[in-house]
Amino acid sequence: MKLDKGLMAGSSTMLVLTLLESGDMYGYQMIEELSRRSNQVFQMQEGTLYPILHTLEKGKYLSSYEQQAPTGRMRKYYKLTRKGRELLTEKKSEWEKFHRGVEDVLSGGANALSFS
Amino acid sequence: MKLDKGLMAGSSTMLVLTLLESGDMYGYQMIEELSRRSNQVFQMQEGTLYPILHTLEKGKYLSSYEQQAPTGRMRKYYKLTRKGRELLTEKKSEWEKFHRGVEDVLSGGANALSFS
DNA sequence: CCGCATACCTTGTAGTTCTAGGTATATTAT
């Protein structure tokens, strides 16, 4: 990533699952799509992505199938399973909580004006 | 943390520096204050905080001094240095970029409606 | 034919957090 890599930890899985929400994709494509959607902020490395995909597949969060590209090359597509969709829901909920927490701290304290 | 610990990676330093922006604090107090400001979302562990403080002090981002509490106990207060303020500015800027990137991906693609 | 983009993969390293301890003092409950 172009950012502090620490920031990515914990959100990579959510980002990958989110991509697959809009349709099956193969690994290389996910890297490009993630870059495109984030305005080039996220440049995920292959060494980051592939292990994530393998772990998610082992855990039955994704399934995969091979398909020949128009060019003739083989591509390995990944598909969200039901379990994967559930995981994504959880991850998004955690992100919301985390995000709100950070914003609260940055703004000097939760509910600073909530009771006014 | 009560959240996926991966999510915290990379933002803990920013959160600690942010706390010190509003005044000198000692470690134990930071943990309580972080919890309070985040509505109990962030429960930083001592094993997380103290190494961060030591690393920041080694890097001259913080200075420290001891002071006796009204109770008689000694407390080690930390203070932001100029270098620390600069680091905080950087960290906040990175957080903004990261945060925007995640939201863009979650919403299905950057600038999806920007050109309409 | 050679270089580049595509497409997949793995190993080892570095960074971060947490667990699980340890030490010590002050307050509160028994």
Added chain:
DNA sequence: ATAATATACCTAGAACTACAAGGTATGCGG
């Protein structure tokens, strides 16, 4: 008095995550 709890600091080792850097292979353009 004494035991338990809260305060307050610290560290070593385990677990997880991302990356760097390597490898393999195919298709296309010059």
